[in-house]
Amino acid sequence: MKKRVYLDYSATTPMKQEVLNAMLPHFNVQFGNPSSIHCFGRENKAVIDQARQIIAKTINASADEVFFTGGGSESDNWAIKGVVSALKGKGKHIITSKIEHHAVLHTCEFLEKEGFEVTFVDVDEFGIVDLNQLQRSIRPDTILITIMYANNEIGTIQPIKEIGELAKKHNITFHVDAVQAYGNVRIDVQELKIDLLSLSAHKVYGPKGIGLLYIKKGTKIIQLIHGGAQEKRRRAGTENVPAIVGFGKAAELAYQDLEGHVKHLTFLRDKLINGLLEKIPYSRLNGHPTKRLPGNANISIEYIEGEALLLSLDMVGIACSSGSACTSGSLDPSHVLMAIGLSHEVAHGSLRFTIGDFTSEEDVDYVLKELPIIVERLRQMSPLYEKVKGGN
Amino acid sequence: MKKRVYLDYSATTPMKQEVLNAMLPHFNVQFGNPSSIHCFGRENKAVIDQARQIIAKTINASADEVFFTGGGSESDNWAIKGVVSALKGKGKHIITSKIEHHAVLHTCEFLEKEGFEVTFVDVDEFGIVDLNQLQRSIRPDTILITIMYANNEIGTIQPIKEIGELAKKHNITFHVDAVQAYGNVRIDVQELKIDLLSLSAHKVYGPKGIGLLYIKKGTKIIQLIHGGAQEKRRRAGTENVPAIVGFGKAAELAYQDLEGHVKHLTFLRDKLINGLLEKIPYSRLNGHPTKRLPGNANISIEYIEGEALLLSLDMVGIACSSGSACTSGSLDPSHVLMAIGLSHEVAHGSLRFTIGDFTSEEDVDYVLKELPIIVERLRQMSPLYEKVKGGN
Amino acid sequence: MYSEKVMEHFMNPRNVGEIENADGVGQVGNPKCGDIMKMYLKIEDGIIVDVKFKTFGCGSAIATSSMATEMIMGKTIDEALSLTNRAVADALDGLPPVKMHCSVLAEQAVKSAIYDYAQKNNLQFDGLEGFDPNEDHDHHHEEHED
Amino acid sequence: MYSEKVMEHFMNPRNVGEIENADGVGQVGNPKCGDIMKMYLKIEDGIIVDVKFKTFGCGSAIATSSMATEMIMGKTIDEALSLTNRAVADALDGLPPVKMHCSVLAEQAVKSAIYDYAQKNNLQFDGLEGFDPNEDHDHHHEEHED
Ligand SMILES: Cc1ncc(COP(=O)(O)O)c(C=O)c1O
Numbered sequence A, B: 001m002k003k004r005v006y007l008d009y010s011a012t013t014p015m016k017q018e019v020l021n022a023m024l025p026h027f028n029v030q031f032g033n034p035s036s037i038h039c040f041g042r043e044n045k046a047v048i049d050q051a052r053q054i055i056a057k058t059i060n061a062s063a064d065e066v067f068f069t070g071g072g073s074e075s076d077n078w079a080i081k082g083v084v085s086a087l088k089g090k091g092k093h094i095i096t097s098k099i100e101h102h103a104v105l106h107t108c109e110f111l112e113k114e115g116f117e118v119t120f121v122d123v124d125e126f127g128i129v130d131l132n133q134l135q136r137s138i139r140p141d142t143i144l145i146t147i148m149y150a151n152n153e154i155g156t157i158q159p160i161k162e163i164g165e166l167a168k169k170h171n172i173t174f175h176v177d178a179v180q181a182y183g184n185v186r187i188d189v190q191e192l193k194i195d196l197l198s199l200s201a202h203k204v205y206g207p208k209g210i211g212l213l214y215i216k217k218g219t220k221i222i223q224l225i226h227g228g229a230q231e232k233r234r235r236a237g238t239e240n241v242p243a244i245v246g247f248g249k250a251a252e253l254a255y256q257d258l259e260g261h262v263k264h265l266t267f268l269r270d271k272l273i274n275g276l277l278e279k280i281p282y283s284r285l286n287g288h289p290t291k292r293l294p295g296n297a298n299i300s301i302e303y304i305e306g307e308a309l310l311l312s313l314d315m316v317g318i319a320c321s322s323g324s325a326c327t328s329g330s331l332d333p334s335h336v337l338m339a340i341g342l343s344h345e346v347a348h349g350s351l352r353f354t355i356g357d358f359t360s361e362e363d364v365d366y367v368l369k370e371l372p373i374i375v376e377r378l379r380q381m382s383p384l385y386e387k388v389k390g391g392n
Numbered sequence C, D: 001m002y003s004e005k006v007m008e009h010f011m012n013p014r015n016v017g018e019i020e021n022a023d024g025v026g027q028v029g030n031p032k033c034g035d036i037m038k039m040y041l042k043i044e045d046g047i048i049v050d051v052k053f054k055t056f057g058c059g060s061a062i063a064t065s066s067m068a069t070e071m072i073m074g075k076t077i078d079e080a081l082s083l084t085n086r087a088v089a090d091a092l093d094g095l096p097p098v099k100m101h102c103s104v105l106a107e108q109a110v111k112s113a114i115y116d117y118a119q120k121n122n123l124q125f126d127g128l129e130g131f132d133p134n135e136d137h138d139h140h141h142e143e144h145e146d
């Protein structure tokens, strides 16, 4: 079989075997509806409560503050739409950043059409939210601040604690999209003064189609999905038992040796970044050199377009992305790369490698061997490159 | 091991082995994000498109009219909220029935608070929607009719074709919750003039946490979950590949021998209904004698409360429900049983047995043997029964 | 959801039945809510020498009835009147929050039967002060859907 | 997402490079959109005797450039001017809808190079009527998010 090197862990992860093993019995043996009174139901009620507790503990929340959803996007939509609907009598102003995931950005843009006002705060060249601007944009009618914990494209980690304190001081509800940060950073919702936190299991070796919204006790929020009494009547729908169990196991594994995980990823990431920057002229690292996710290496390679790079890498079995997974079908340069100040052509030529628990040093070495060859080949075809090299 | 007889297939079903087998590779081998350009992504894009086609065919829709969601409740919420948001300039009146699932009912009640007006049409003693009343309640500003295909508690099948024609004639968008009907009835969205149709996989031996909304081309509807470009930009969130594959396989199996399935279930259902009515005095069948789901047997047993019956049955290993699964934790008598005219005390004493593909005649015989004993025991304790029997 | 003790009393309830010519009979609850408890007392020299019940209701309604009869059997009327719903629930190793009203009903059933006895015999008991047998003991069901 | 033909031309593009002292040079596209095509022509007696290209762009931009050069090599100028984007796309066994603009760009690159040749030599071609090399060939990207 052809060599396949997966370096797109931020798009999605393979499930760990332990996660699958935990889920398996719940597909066709212990399959009952947890809302049922009979034993098929009761035995699964206990099981989802256990998963809820495990996950709650990893973010220092209590179990009755976490609500399962159908994924990170639903969590983001629920948090944002739910809070502004609940507080629309109080105000109509939302603060977010220019580099949020589309699940946040497009939700905010939708709300603008509905009559809310949104401030999209700038970030600096490393992708860090401008705290002064954020502070200045707070108004008496600001009802929500939503800022992501770590960016999915460039991996930059935000000063969440400072933002949390600012929000607290002005009594504004604070939502954090931690989909990418979870499992890579220690998150304490109390210490960080977070009111709402979105998570998604498939980014941490858990199943797809299951997410979670932490809702701090007392936070005003309206339901997104009405219906049955599940999730303490706040999110209707038959509980996805196998996925919840898998999420619980994935959470347990993620935080059982966080330090080891971070160390492994950081070592490989730095080797990859340093190797690529050294071997490929006219390349640069995007995002912050240290305040970044342990597995994220996002680099721009000038004079070449990203899709051509992606396809060429794919031909030698290397899977990565240019920009976030959900926009890799898009032709527009990534909004994140534009926000950190890259020109259109440089933004077009950027690649995101994301390293995970199954990545080996050999995988990194393989990229370091193949990518420079590909870059050279594509640059030879590029009319932009000829100028730089004097037309050779 | 204790005998366990599962007769709660309307609450949820065990996954078929073929479904699990189809899903398994997608958890940790072929696990890529279908939105990714690289081969891990592309191979899964093809796979979800295939599942989409299989399911579309079972309802006579085209593949680009079906959109995956996180379950039946999300589909119902999306359909209803999405249509009325899109059409709020045109009108504010919604028509539904008194016996809808809570995912429809509570959504409509929520919209009432938001300023919409809702007519909840009555049903007759068999649970069939009053077509005359429905017709009379149509107003110039009616923007949506939402009626379920088959009821989850009493199994009554509605005259969907007549309602579809009525909606069409008045140019009103028509939504059908077919979560319980799917896999038990042949559904043709074109013939029935349905604009939107909700499905959920876990009711047809597929996985939990995956549903679908059919949206007829040209139907005006606003998104419920904003974000990435998945599902042709209408429902954001990383595609739940294994669940989609499982749903596809479950759909294929459900419609590959629908007649055989219906025949098997109907035979067992009728044996159960007739046996119980014969052996238990003061009992009655709820719902329509023939226009009912093939697996549904809902009976009221006078002078006893349903939970006591459920618990007693559970003690001998029989799992069923009183009312719908999501309300079985509730103390209020089922809104469906009240709507068909049962008194509170009779409604309280009702049981729903739902039969499925793995039910055997032996299972039915076991219930016929055990339930009369339980009924007699509980009636001996009931102060309501003493009057009937003259205090013996 | 129920403790083993609740299930045990539900499956093997003590003192089920009626007492002919009972000295006091009380009935509380209503079929709308799905719970009716009827309690029969035989009283001799101010002592409850026999007690029986009949209950239409859920598992915890039957279990609390059963437990309440056990707890007042052989007791003085004053002792029986001091029985609280908490005590019944605790004796059953607790009840789910939505089912606590069943224990209230059991307490009221005892009081109601004693009230009947007091009326018939023109007696007064401190423990019955403020007790109105016709008050709607209807609990407001915790709404499970919203 | 791409046909095998597209991938084959992307991985092994024909006629990559430049022509020194080319008779006509045209460049279209702009880096903002992520595609630039530059085409060089050598023309003798009204026949395209050599053609080379350089492209900054996605897989289909490179493949359409390569295919377009193959399709005009050895052709008369009038034949080359009649090359349509559809023909390029068809020769590649089709392109995904969002990538059709690449084939438009390839057609424009050919025209643009011939236009340059016409200007330099004061020639007129019917096929260039209405062609404006400075027009923004900027395609509106199909928005992938909403
Ligand atoms: C008729 C009906 N509609 C909607 C639903 C909701 O489906 P889900 O539990 O998949 O959200 C159900 C089942 O719970 C149902 O029976």
Ligand SMILES: Cc1ncc(COP(=O)(O)O)c(C=O)c1O
Residues within 6 Å of the ligand: A071, A072, A073, A074, A076, A101, A103, A148, A150, A151, A152, A177, A178, A179, A180, A200, A201, A202, A209, A211, A326, B236, B237, B238, B239
């Ligand atoms: C930062 C961020 N937020 C939200 C999401 C959406 O999560 P999901 O795909 O589970 O809906 C993603 C990933 O796609 C993400 O990276």
